[in-house]
Structures are given as C-alpha cells and as structure tokens.
Amino acid sequence: MAHHATPPTWHLYLPKLVTVLREGYGARQFRADLVAGLTVAIVALPLAMALAIASGTSPEKGLHTAIIAGFLVSALGGSRVQIGGPTAAFIPVVFNVIERFGYGGLVLCTLLAGLILVAAGLLRVGALMRYMPQPVVTGFTAGIAVTIFLSQVKDALGLPIERLPGEFLERLQAYGRHLGEFDATTVAMTAGCLALIVGLRRWRPAWPGFLLAVVAGSVVVALAALPVATIGSVHGAIPSALPSFSIPEIPFARTAELLPSALTIAFLAGVESLLSAVVADGMTGGRHRSNCELVAQGVANVGSALFGALPATGAIARTATNVRAGGRTPVAGMLHAGFLLLFMLVLAPLMAWVPLPALAAVLLVVAWNMSEVERFRHLMKAPVGDRVVLLVTFGLTVAFDLTVAIQVGVVLAAFQFMHRMGEVVAMETDVELIDEDRDDAAGGAQPDQRDLLPAGVAAFRISGPLFFAVANRLDTVLDQYPDRPAVFILRLRLVPLIDASGAQALADFLDRCRRMGTAVILSGLQAQPASVLIAMGLNRHPALVGEAVGFPEAVAMARSHLDATAPATA
Secondary structure, X not given: OOOOOOOOHHHHHOOHHHHHHHHOOOHHHHHHHHHHHHHHHHHHHHHHHHHHHHOOOOHHHHHHHHHHHHHHHHHHOOOOOOOXXXXXXXXXXXXXXXXXXXXXXXXXXXXXXXXXXXXXXHOOOOXXXXXXXXXXXXXXXXXXXXXXXXXXXXXHHOOOOOOOOOOHHHHHHHHHHHHHHOOHHHHHHHHHHHHHHHHHHHHOOOOOHHHHHHHHHHHHHHHHOOOOOEHHHHHOOOOOOOOOOOOOOOOHHHHHHHHHHHHHHHHHHHHHHHHHHHHHHHHHOOOOOHHHHHHHHHHHHHHHHHOOOOOOEEOHHHHHHHHHOOOOOHHXXXXXXXXHHHHHHHHHHHHOOOEHHHHHHHHHHHHHHHHOHHHHHHHOOOOHHHHHHHHHHHHHHHHOOHHHHHHHHHHHHHHHHHHHHHHHHHHHHOOOOOOOOHHHHHOOOOOOOHHHOOOOEEEEEEEOOEOOOOHHHHHHOHHHOOOOOOEEEXXXXXXXXXXXXXXXXXXXXXXXXXXXXXXXXEEOOOHHHHHHHXXXXXXXXXXXXXXXXXXXXXXXXXXXXXXXHHHHHO
C-alpha cells in the first residue's frame, strides 16, 4: 500500500514569490508585471492620499503605507496578485483612535494588530475568518460606506468647521449648524470631479478616472487661482524624501484601552485581505495560501507602524485592477510600491496643488462602491432573522462603533442560527418520514451509484444545514471533478435549512456553473430552503435547468437535458 507523505507545515507559509521564482521568471513576465505595477500605482496614488486625509492624518502617511505595506504584502504574501495598502474600511477606526489617543496611539494599535495577525496565521485560523455571516459583512461594509460619506461632507461642500467631531450625532449637529455656509466654488469643484469620474467609468472604463479627476482639479485650481482648500494650504508640503524609521511617543500604558481597536483593525485586515485573495483566485484561476497571507499582512502592519504609517490590508479594487492590467506574479505588487515611491520623490511639490474637494469626490465614489446597494437589497429579501442582523450591524456601525457592531452582529447571527435549528427539530419531531429517494433517507450512497450516472453527469449530496459556517465549502465542490460535467445534480434532501450566507454561496456556485457551461439540477429541495431560494430569486437562475423531487427523477432530467443539447454540442 502506497503512503502519501504529508507536506511539511512550513509549506503553508511559503510566499508565492518564492513559488514564482522556482517556476522560472522571465523577461516576458517582468514586462507584464511592469505595466500592471505602473497601472495600479496610478490608481493608488490619489486613493492613498485621500484615505489618509479622511482618517485624520497627513497625505504622506497614506503614501508611506502603500509603499511599505504594499511591498511587504506582495513579497511575503500567499497570493500571487494581492495589492496591499490603506483601505476605506479603516477610516472610522483610525479616525476615532487618533481622536482619543493621538497618533502615537494609532501606531501602537497598528503594531498590536500586526502581531495579532501574525499569531492568527501561525495558529492557522485563516479558514476561520471566512466563516463571517454575510449579513454581518454587508452590514458593517455598508455602515463604513455611510461613515466615509459623512466624513467627506465638510471638504465636499467647503464648510467652515475647524475640527470635525468623531461621534455620529455630534457630526450631524455640526453639519446642521454650518450647512448654510457652504462654498459655491468648492461645491462646483466637487461636482465637476464627480462628473468626470462617473463619466470616465461609463465611457472610458480603462482610463484612471480617480487620477485624471485629481489632476484636472489641480490644474484648474493652479491656473484659475480658485479659492478652495488644497493639500498644501491645509496640510503643508508633502516631503519628497524616503519614509523614515521614526516612532512617535507611544502610550504603552494605555495598551489595554487600545486592545479592542487593535483587534478590530486586525479583524478588518484579515477579513478584507482574504476576501480580496478569494476574488483574485476567481479572476486568475489560482489558489491563495490563507495563513501565509495573514502572516504577511501582520508583518506589513508591523512594518507600517515602525515607519509611522497607517494600518494596511489587501485592497480588493486595486487587486482587481492589477489582474485586469496583466499582473500575474507578486513582482507586480512590489513594482507598484516602487512606482509610488518614485512618484512621491518626483511629484511631491506638485501634490500641494491637489484640491481637497477633488479627493472628497474620489472618496464619495469609493463610499458608493463600498455600500453594495444591490447586495443590501438582495439580503433584505432573506429571512427575517438575517434582515435583523443586517440592519442592526449597519445601524451600530454608523451610529456607534465598528467593534461593537461586529460583536453584536456575530452574536445575533449565532443565536438566530440556534433558534432556526431548534425550530427545524421541533417541526420534524411528530412528522412521519415518507421518502421515495431511499438512498438519501438511508444515508450513504451505493458504492457503484456514481458509475450508473450518464456520461457527463456529476452528482453531489449535501447533508446538514447550509449556513454561514459551512457555506464556503460549496465553493470547492466543482474542484473535486477533473473534467467539467455537462450536468451537475446537487442533492439537497438532507439540507433542512439555508440562511442568507448559504443562499449567497449557492448563487456563487450557480454563477460559476453558468460560466463553465454546466447545467444544474436540484434534487430533493425541502420547504424552508425552497422558500428562501424563491424569495431571493435563485429559482430563476439561468444555470438552473430543473428541480427534481428525488434522485431518480433528477437523473432522468439530466438524461433529457443531455439528449436535448446533444445536437447543439455536436
């Protein structure tokens, strides 16, 4: 009997850069990565400055973060195409930490978050961070989008507010007091930059809309001498020098007070980086190393803190830009950091002309993209419990604190799941099981059952509830079949319930089948899952060609579908 050796543990933490270099890295790959790195740097330049200003600090801090953390994430990470740097998700947390503890407190928070991420990777909890319920993720993401939007009202309208409060209600009151004092020139600049970004996205999507809007706004301000706030007038000149290793005064005595914020930063960095890596896998057909990615994110945040920069994570939009621009190895991300450093050294004097309304327009578009309005609407069709979790998480994120919102959201989701499971057991207690699909009811498929399937037909059975803790497993089902099946029978008779995360996983599965040209038949769908799929519109998915009461009927439907499509295939 042959014994397969288990790969050593260190393979889990082998950076993809090492893998790429082992495979052989040539001039052709370098040229592709060079173009992709330059493209991403052009996108990241205005974003890094805008995110830093919105977080309550100076624009060069954002550039330093994108340079240092971006290089380390690519060099040490578990994804071939991940782009690291500051992201909008950190804005409310960073703003509140700086307001309460000063910039030294943020450095300590970032350092602690980095160490937490390294520990999480070494303890192999990368997979656990993907078990976050979809209503919680969408709720706090949409809440962060609203927070970002509110943080930009001052610069977008040119309101004369010296210090913007961090609390939600106080901020609304400040806007209410000064709303009538808006500056018409600033509003016109914001509107013009917004129109340019939206127009370019519609008619010239390949063009760097953010950068062109910022450049256009800067040129107009410089030539027309418009009286609007600029980076130079508010924050001073951007230093055209290398990031220096300098640590401000850190309040180590307040570590216990800062720990909740550090945990929030670590959680956001971990979840967003792994989500970004999953999106990148879907675009490239690769597979990331989740625990290696967490360790890299931790090291990147430690490095960022030691150079006095901001928290960082994998940026989904910039990673997708990297893939679309042709980047396929970590060298593209490292080059992106190098180009940003070059831009800062060469263009720093010109950046003082960048108008704050233009950066506000950039972040308003970022906030809209983060809001995921369509996904929010989709989840509002989910069962009542999921809607409650979504709205509570959203409300707490906007009105109070992201840390509290995540804690309450996860606890609510857990209690809701336990309640649902209790309801299912109670419903089935006095019901006599009548099941014609005997092999499902008996539990355990016949050894030769798969051999009896028609050629080109595959079948897979799910047993147990399809909820947030197991939904991600559905993504790996198709990977078990070396040849693409023409018809896929998904057997769901032993699935008593599906929640919003399970429905989203099923939707992603159906989307992948549609892209592969695989037709899907659902077999043995129970009442609760059927009602959820109908409510969320999945019963009309184009990849779904039928629903069968039992497995024999599903096989017959598969044969009919094969017969009907055979001429077209031939």
